[in-house]
Amino acid sequence: MTAQTLPTTRDSGADGRVPARLAAHGVRLAYDQRVIAERLDVEITPGSFTVIVGPNACGKSTLLRAMARLLKPAAGQILLDGKAIAQQSPKEVARKLGLLPQTSIAPDGIRVIDLVARGRHPHQSMLRQWSREDRAAVDSALELTGTDTLRNRFVDELSGGQRQRVWVAMLLAQESPTMLLDEPTTFLDIAHQYDLLKLFARLNAEGRTIVAVLHDLNQAARFADTIVMMRDGEVVATGAPADVVTADNVERVFGLPCTVITDPHSGTPMIVAR
Amino acid sequence: MSALDTRPPRMLEIERGPLTRRISLRGALAVILALTAALLVSILALSLGDFVISPGDVIATLFGMGTPKQTLVVVEWRLPRALLALMLGAALGAAGAIFQSMTRNPLGSPDIIGFDAGAYTGALIVITSGTFGYLTIALGAFGGGLVAALAVYLLAFRRGFQGFRLIIVGIAVGSMLASVTSWLILNSELRVSMMAASWGMGTLNGAGWDRIVPAVACLVPLGVLCAVMADRMHLLEMGDDTAAALGVRTGRVRALLLVAGVGFSAVVITLAGPIAFIALAAPQIARRVARSAGVTLSGAAAFGALLLATSDLIAQRLFAPTQLPVGLVTVVLGGGYLVWLLIHEARRRR
Numbered sequence: 001m002t003a004q005t006l007p008t009t010r011d012s013g014a015d016g017r018v019p020a021r022l023a024a025h026g027v028r029l030a031y032d033q034r035v036i037a038e039r040l041d042v043e044i045t046p047g048s049f050t051v052i053v054g055p056n057a058c059g060k061s062t063l064l065r066a067m068a069r070l071l072k073p074a075a076g077q078i079l080l081d082g083k084a085i086a087q088q089s090p091k092e093v094a095r096k097l098g099l100l101p102q103t104s105i106a107p108d109g110i111r112v113i114d115l116v117a118r119g120r121h122p123h124q125s126m127l128r129q130w131s132r133e134d135r136a137a138v139d140s141a142l143e144l145t146g147t148d149t150l151r152n153r154f155v156d157e158l159s160g161g162q163r164q165r166v167w168v169a170m171l172l173a174q175e176s177p178t179m180l181l182d183e184p185t186t187f188l189d190i191a192h193q194y195d196l197l198k199l200f201a202r203l204n205a206e207g208r209t210i211v212a213v214l215h216d217l218n219q220a221a222r223f224a225d226t227i228v229m230m231r232d233g234e235v236v237a238t239g240a241p242a243d244v245v246t247a248d249n250v251e252r253v254f255g256l257p258c259t260v261i262t263d264p265h266s267g268t269p270m271i272v273a274r
Numbered sequence: 275m276s277a278l279d280t281r282p283p284r285m286l287e288i289e290r291g292p293l294t295r296r297i298s299l300r301g302a303l304a305v306i307l308a309l310t311a312a313l314l315v316s317i318l319a320l321s322l323g324d325f326v327i328s329p330g331d332v333i334a335t336l337f338g339m340g341t342p343k344q345t346l347v348v349v350e351w352r353l354p355r356a357l358l359a360l361m362l363g364a365a366l367g368a369a370g371a372i373f374q375s376m377t378r379n380p381l382g383s384p385d386i387i388g389f390d391a392g393a394y395t396g397a398l399i400v401i402t403s404g405t406f407g408y409l410t411i412a413l414g415a416f417g418g419g420l421v422a423a424l425a426v427y428l429l430a431f432r433r434g435f436q437g438f439r440l441i442i443v444g445i446a447v448g449s450m451l452a453s454v455t456s457w458l459i460l461n462s463e464l465r466v467s468m469m470a471a472s473w474g475m476g477t478l479n480g481a482g483w484d485r486i487v488p489a490v491a492c493l494v495p496l497g498v499l500c501a502v503m504a505d506r507m508h509l510l511e512m513g514d515d516t517a518a519a520l521g522v523r524t525g526r527v528r529a530l531l532l533v534a535g536v537g538f539s540a541v542v543i544t545l546a547g548p549i550a551f552i553a554l555a556a557p558q559i560a561r562r563v564a565r566s567a568g569v570t571l572s573g574a575a576a577f578g579a580l581l582l583a584t585s586d587l588i589a590q591r592l593f594a595p596t597q598l599p600v601g602l603v604t605v606v607l608g609g610g611y612l613v614w615l616l617i618h619e620a621r622r623r624r
Contacts, residue, residue, distance in 0.1 A: 070518050094521030101515035105378065107508070110567030111283070117296070121509060122521040126502065130287060130296035152282040174520065 019082055021046040021178055021209050022067055022097070026076035029062050029233070036062045037233030039076070044178075049204040050211045051220040054230035055254050060213045061102070061182055063230070067211065068099040068180050080178075094122035098176035100184050104167055106155040112166050113151040116141055119173030141172035145199065161192035168199065179203070181212040185219070197223050221245045221268045229253055245269040283565070301573065304564035308576035312363075315583045316356040320348050322591055355481040359586040359600075360579045361489050362478075362542045363552055367560070367578020368500055369538035370553030371569045372531050375507050377440055380615060383553040384423075384539035387444040390550070391451040392422020393543040398458045398470050411473065412544040419543055422447060423536050476547035476601035478586050485545050492541045497575075499534050504571050507531055511568055549601045551608025552581050558615070 020043040029037040036059040044050050044067075052060040065071040067078055069085050078085045085093060098119075106115060119141070120134045142148040145165045150158065155166060164184065171179060181200065185193040193216075201223050204210045214220045220227055221241040229237045229244050231253045237244045247260045250271055263270040284299040320332045325347050327335070334340055335348045366384075373382040384390060396418015397411050405411065430443040459467045506527045509517040514524045542549060559581075560566070560573030582600070585607065589598040 065515075068515075068519055070515055089521075090518070090523055091521035094519065097519075099515065099519035101513065101519065103513065104516040105511065105513045107378075107511045107568035109561075109565065114567055118509060118512070119520065121505065124505075127293045129505075130294045134294075135287075 018045055020044055020079070021048075021081060022211070023079045024063065024067065024073075024076065025079065027063075027066060027073040027078065028075035029059060029066055029071065030074045031062075031071075035074075035233070040233070040235065042067075042228060042235060042238075044209060044211055045226070046209050047204075047207060048209055048226050049201065049224050050209075050226040050228060051224035052211070052213045052228045052230060053215075053217055053220050054236075058230045059233040060228075060230050064099075064180055064182050064211065064213050068097065069093055070099070091122045094174065094176065096176055097178045097180065098171045098174040099180045100167060100171050100182060102182045102186070106163070108156070110155050111151070112147060112153050112155055112158075112169075113138065113142070115155055115166060116147075116151075116169045116173050119170035122174060122176075137173045137175050141169040144172055144203075145169040160187050161189070161195070164188060164192070164196065165199075168196070172203075177207070178209040178211070181210065183213050183215065185214065185216070193219065217245060217250065218263070218270050221270065222263060222266050241268050245271065247271075298564070298566065301564040301566050301570065304560060305572050305576045307563075308560070308573070308580045312360060312576070312580040312583050315580065315587055316360060319356050319359070319583065319587045319590065320352045322587075323347070323352065324595065350483075354483045354486050355478050355586070356583065357486055358478055358481045358489060358545065359583045361486075361493055362546055362549070363556075363579040363582025364575040365493055365496075365538040365542055365578070366549060366552040366582065367556035367574035367576070368497070368571050369535045369542075370555075370578070371557040371571045371574035372500070372507070372535035372538075373553070374557050374569050375511055376528065376531060376535075377438070378511060379438065379441060380558050381441060381554070384535065385548075385550055385553065386441055386448075388422040388426040388447040388451065389419045389536060389539045390543070390548040391448040391455075392425075393419035393540075394474055394548060395422070395451045395455050395458075397473055397547075398455055401469050401473065402458050402462050402466055415543045415547075416540050419540055420536065422451060427532070472599070473547055474601075475599035475605075476542070476549035477599035478546055478589075479597050479599065481546070489541060489545055492537065496534050496537045496541075499530065500571050503527060503530055503534070507571070508568065547599075547601060549582070549604055551604040551611065552578050552585075554608060554615075555611050556581055 022044040024040050024042040027040045054060045066073050116138050142151055145168050147165050147169050185196055200210055227241050227244040228235055236253050237249050247258055250256055250258050257274040258271045260269050260271050286297050286299050288295040317329050317332055321327045321329050327344055332348055335344045370383045374380055393415040397415040400411050400414030426444045426447050430440040459470050506522050509520055509522050518524050556578035557569035557574035560577040561569050564573050585603040586600045589600040589603045
């Protein structure tokens, strides 16, 4: 792998800004002939909690898929730590970048611990399948997600909230410093949604970079430090929640007339539909 | 789930220098059990026949301590057949595990994806064109199977890969090929249709050492390929996105698995003809005995070897001296199993 330093990355280092952990440069996203986005530019700062929001079919999940290397951009490139992601080996990428997809399938009759252990694949080889590091990573992932007591249960028997925690545990076992989350709270009730988001906030506070696609603007504003607002394959606004979640932007992007008030608990913006 | 299942399973954690592994004790025992049973059945198959040799003498003969006559019967006549049953059974089991894992469905098997139907049609085309050579027919079967499997795969591939669509398209192509075969048989002379009917049932009758060499030469590399791919195969079961995010090259892994699965089926078709049911049943029986998560290649291969060795013993001895084709035995057993599986699946999905 040749260390490819791109002018943009070098420049951003020179002017004192932190180089992006993950960046999309002039990316064109398309499924076959259907173009989702043209010349998209997004930068994810290391250690940030970035949430991508936007109406249905605005391309936010597609962007996340491209950043996770699941979709090859038709043009432009995705950089991970300054290097083109397409030129790094999949296992190398998987050690740096984890993904919680919208849907995953738990094999029939698998136990929690065996599923979580599968997250160790990027660190394993033909011979080395269950080292001390693997065991320690799985144990700590189970503990962090509060699924330690479920370790010998069958995944099929768990409730939706527990199951999502187990998938997060698998992602944690991967020990990637950056985590991409595609609508992680979609099928959960409100209490489980907050539980999970608080867990991500804690992981972020411990130094992980988090990029999530969320539907709920209030949750996005409360947990993110950066919000990327998209519409029709374009980034409409990027920045701190207070700057992005404004009545103007929400009406322009979602077509929803609203009032923005301040969340009494967190002091973050909160929208109320008119 | 029963209360028994919440008890933590015993795991073996292996640490030998750079080699580290975590395996389920029950899974390992299931494989050992199946292999031991397959060995015992094979020794029985070596001892029974027109000239009965006691199991003790069979073992002595295998170690080179038998009389010349015992050596002739056991080593020259019966051993190749017993070995072939074990090897082809293991190949069918592994092929079944691959297709069931890829389709995430216990109904997935090489018969389902149209390979067997294509092979039969290919063989028939060769036979009806007036060729009766064993090798030519085998090649026709191999080609027919490959074309059918490729057609099913391409027809089922629509912007990504879905296991269920593969099964549906496989059944459709299989039915179409069945009508082609019927038409070919109806339009042929009696001698040709007799030949076709006997070929349509896989058999190990007349298997000699000449078939062992190609079997080993093909199955060993395919087995190694499977051993290397096994972990990635299990990761693919969680969905393409999840597997890809864990560093699996999904397209390449799936293509290699398909090569292995079709390769195993092709070896069996070429050396013995279509043998139904083993590929379908072995992975599921192994899964239930081992209580594993999904199907495993090692368990499926071990139980496949046991099933085919047992079926072939039945085929040889049930109406002795009349020798049944082993494919007939497996079809009868398989019919019953398929009914049970369909009922079981229907209940589970409700």
